[in-house]
Amino acid sequence: MANINKGGRHVGIVGVGQTHHSRRRTDVSQAGLVREAVDRALADARMTMDDIDTVVIATGPVLFAAVNQPEKWVADAIGAQLKPVVRVTSGGGAGFAGGLAGYYQVAGGFADRTLVVAYDKLSEGALQYSISTLYDPFWGREFAVGIMGFSAAYWRARMEPLGHTEEAAAMVAVKNLKNAMANPYAHVKREVTVEDVLASKPLCWPIKLMDVPPISDGAAAVVLCSEHVAHRYSDRPAWIRGISYCCEADNAAERSLLLSEPLAIAAKNVYRAAGITNPRRQFDVAEVQEPYTCFELNYYESLGLCPPGGAAELIASGATQVTGDIPVNPSGGCLGANPIGAAGLIRLIEGATQVMGRSENTQIKDAKLALVQSGGGWANLRGCAVLGA
Amino acid sequence: MGLSRVAVVASAQTELRPSWSGAQHIDLISAVVTSVFKGTGLTLDDVDFVIDSGSDVLDGRSISNCGFLGALGAHHKEEARVEEDGLFSALYGVNKIRSGASNVGLIVAYSKPSESRVDAYWSAMVEPFYQRPVGFSQAAALGIQAQRYLASSGRSQKDLADVVARRWAAAAEHGDVAIDDLPNSEAVLASADVATPLKQLMMARPLDGAVAVLIAREDIARRATHAPVFVTGMGTSMDRHAFASREGGKLASAEAAASMAYKKAGWGGGEADVAEVSGASVVGEALAIDALGLCEGKTAINLSGGALPADTIMATGLIRLAQASRQLSMPAVYGIPAPSRAVVHGAGGIAMQSNCVFTLEV
Numbered sequence: 237m238a239n240i241n242k243g244g245r246h247v248g249i250v251g252v253g254q255t256h257h258s259r260r261r262t263d264v265s266q267a268g269l270v271r272e273a274v275d276r277a278l279a280d281a282r283m284t285m286d287d288i289d290t291v292v293i294a295t296g297p298v299l300f301a302a303v304n305q306p307e308k309w310v311a312d313a314i315g316a317q318l319k320p321v322v323r324v325t326s327g328g329g330a331g332f333a334g335g336l337a338g339y340y341q342v343a344g345g346f347a348d349r350t351l352v353v354a355y356d357k358l359s360e361g362a363l364q365y366s367i368s369t370l371y372d373p374f375w376g377r378e379f380a381v382g383i384m385g386f387s388a389a390y391w392r393a394r395m396e397p398l399g400h401t402e403e404a405a406a407m408v409a410v411k412n413l414k415n416a417m418a419n420p421y422a423h424v425k426r427e428v429t430v431e432d433v434l435a436s437k438p439l440c441w442p443i444k445l446m447d448v449p450p451i452s453d454g455a456a457a458v459v460l461c462s463e464h465v466a467h468r469y470s471d472r473p474a475w476i477r478g479i480s481y482c483c484e485a486d487n488a489a490e491r492s493l494l495l496s497e498p499l500a501i502a503a504k505n506v507y508r509a510a511g512i513t514n515p516r517r518q519f520d521v522a523e524v525q526e527p528y529t530c531f532e533l534n535y536y537e538s539l540g541l542c543p544p545g546g547a548a549e550l551i552a553s554g555a556t557q558v559t560g561d562i563p564v565n566p567s568g569g570c571l572g573a574n575p576i577g578a579a580g581l582i583r584l585i586e587g588a589t590q591v592m593g594r595s596e597n598t599q600i601k602d603a604k605l606a607l608v609q610s611g612g613g614w615a616n617l618r619g620c621a622v623l624g625a
Numbered sequence: 626m627g628l629s630r631v632a633v634v635a636s637a638q639t640e641l642r643p644s645w646s647g648a649q650h651i652d653l654i655s656a657v658v659t660s661v662f663k664g665t666g667l668t669l670d671d672v673d674f675v676i677d678s679g680s681d682v683l684d685g686r687s688i689s690n691c692g693f694l695g696a697l698g699a700h701h702k703e704e705a706r707v708e709e710d711g712l713f714s715a716l717y718g719v720n721k722i723r724s725g726a727s728n729v730g731l732i733v734a735y736s737k738p739s740e741s742r743v744d745a746y747w748s749a750m751v752e753p754f755y756q757r758p759v760g761f762s763q764a765a766a767l768g769i770q771a772q773r774y775l776a777s778s779g780r781s782q783k784d785l786a787d788v789v790a791r792r793w794a795a796a797a798e799h800g801d802v803a804i805d806d807l808p809n810s811e812a813v814l815a816s817a818d819v820a821t822p823l824k825q826l827m828m829a830r831p832l833d834g835a836v837a838v839l840i841a842r843e844d845i846a847r848r849a850t851h852a853p854v855f856v857t858g859m860g861t862s863m864d865r866h867a868f869a870s871r872e873g874g875k876l877a878s879a880e881a882a883a884s885m886a887y888k889k890a891g892w893g894g895g896e897a898d899v900a901e902v903s904g905a906s907v908v909g910e911a912l913a914i915d916a917l918g919l920c921e922g923k924t925a926i927n928l929s930g931g932a933l934p935a936d937t938i939m940a941t942g943l944i945r946l947a948q949a950s951r952q953l954s955m956p957a958v959y960g961i962p963a964p965s966r967a968v969v970h971g972a973g974g975i976a977m978q979s980n981c982v983f984t985l986e987v
Binding site for chain 2: 305318322324325326333372483497616
């Protein structure tokens with residue numbers, strides 16, 4: 237389910253680009269924002285739009301920025317006219333889902349060179365209002381508002397059984413914000429302490445202000461190539477050795493609040509495809525999409541970086557620091573910048589540049605294998621990928 | 626070993642109605658998802674992935690697919706939302722199987738425009754700074770497109786009305802479309818002015834409905850049905866958003882999509898036995914027929930009635946795929962002799978900015 241096994245084609249990332257993310261970009265429209273990331277990715281791949289066979293555009297929910305099917309507008313700004321263009325969306329995981337759609341266009345032989353661009357311009361809409369419409373209009377909206385309430389409930393459920401304490405989550409904030417200091421594209425740059433996080437304003441307990449990522453305007457783009465042509469555009473492509481994105485149906489009474497089932501399923505698919513049997517030892521680096529610090533702890537366990545209940549110990553041990561044996565989010569993750577629809581593709585970019593040996597953040601020495609995670613919805617859409625040089 | 630061949634195994638469609646007032650989205654979706662497996666020997670357990678087309682804007686709900694995952698049969702499977710005409714979802718699914726990564730896929734598309742303001746769906750799609758404030762919309766674009774077409778094609782408004790009447794009659798016969806009064810040409814011409822020269826009945830009629838199409842790798846498809854319908858070519862293209870910048874009098878993106886699909890299939894529109902073509906208006910449909918290189922009479926076009934009597938918006942192109950597959954696998958139902966090749970067309974965007982074309986063979 238995850239990767240090529242019967243005659244499909246290998247797919248590599250040959251070019252990447254992202255904007256300098258910020259709270260509010262008043263100097264560009266959505267179309268201009270997309271153009272910036274695309275120009276950078278094409279230049280990185282030594283390409284022009286003429287070289288591109290197909291384009292995949294990904295955004296968060298269109299209600300975020302009040303343009304329906306915005307790919308039809310922004311396509312003009314990147315010179316994509318008369319090319320195959322399609323948009324996929326998957327809430328917070330849209331960027332990753334876009335990468336997956338592009339992956340299959342190349343793996344399935346529909347294209348040799350596919351441009352994937354993902355973005356959100358969150359300053360242009362009412363974010364939490366838009367997210368609130370995610371819930372069922374008949375029985376869900378009466379009590380569920382925004383995304384923070386149920387995330388807090390999830391975290392709360394994990395506190396005692398799994399030891400996902402406020403202190404452990406605060407360590408995630410400290411680590412990621414520190415890492416973001418070295419990321420030229422991050423827009424939050426400040427060092428904080430565990431005490432600062434614990435003392436920050438409660439928003440929806442146990443979630444506090446410093447557990448929460450910023451709201452950003454930003455775009456990211458990658459160029460994917462088939463194995464037949466990749467060498468023309470990159471000396472060292474990042475090969476996608478496995479990629480999968482799974483879901484969990486809503487209001488399932490049996491839904492586990494402890495382990496993320498869709499992420500565990502996706503990880504199983506991807507690890508099988510890529511030959512991963514001991515993720516903690518085999519991966520050199522991981523990039524995860526943590527829309528609240530508590531989720532990073534959950535991913536450690538769902539991805540098998542530690543056993544269930546081991547996340548607090550893992551973060552406390554320093555293993556996931558850039559100096560540790562399994563650095564997680566050397567880019568700073570979502571705490572450094574969070575243009576939601578782009579966040580999943582940014583994780584792919586950060587994982588790819590690590591294995592290509594040219595990260596613009598802290599380069600993990602000799603990184604050869606990267607784990608990338610992304611997700612969206614009400615924590616029910618979850619995926620991951622393995623990238624190797 | 627090369628890329629896998631992919632076939633349509635089965636399809637299921639709800640009746641297409643002006644309003645399914647007694648059913649929610651999940652009811653329409655689960656109706657087609659449960660019935661699509663009939664007679665195939667396959668079950669939901671055999672499905673590797675679900676790809677769906679629906680619109681957050683029409684549904685009034687962010688990430689609306691999230692709320693429908695259970696009805697879609699997607700629980701614990703890979704799922705993707707393509708927020709575009711359903712034929713684009715099918716394209717994604719075919720690529721997924723061709724890559725060898727998956728064996729069986731379920732493609733679902735639905736819309737319930739009766740619960741929404743369709744004019745707002747279109748106007749929200751228009752570029753927000755220069756075009757939206759002056760009221761440029763789907764109707765205006767289609768009207769301008771139709772004026773140019775009438776000026777250059779030599780066809781009259783009456784000719785267009787005749788086409789509309791034929792489509793509605795076909796829909797009543799084969800389309801599974803709710804029709805109270807079958808309009809004749811005079812009724813079409815007497816319907817309200819919408820965007821000169823287009824009358825109300827010359828516009829695609831928004832309807833509620835859902836469709837599911839089951840696709841599979843060749844060997845599985847051959848075991849699941851006596852008449853697998855193979856996807857032999859696919860192409861898509863998106864024209865400029867700025868309407869004034871598009872080449873007038875034609876659908877350049879439909880031409881490009883068709884050319885891409887035909888190149889892979891090794892044959893062209895002139896060799897198709899049947900075709901199912903979308904159209905935002907009767908003129909949009911005529912432009913698409915020209916762009917696909919189809920000739921009415923030589924190719925049986927829109928035996929289902931097409932999009933004019935029944936436009937389920939996000940599902941229209943996938944319904945075309947379902948209908949064309951049925952025409953190839955069960956030609957006797959449609960009273961046509963042994964067809965072997967079909968062309969399928971889906972479109973989206975203002976004045977059909979984006980187009981997708983499939984070639985099918987048995």
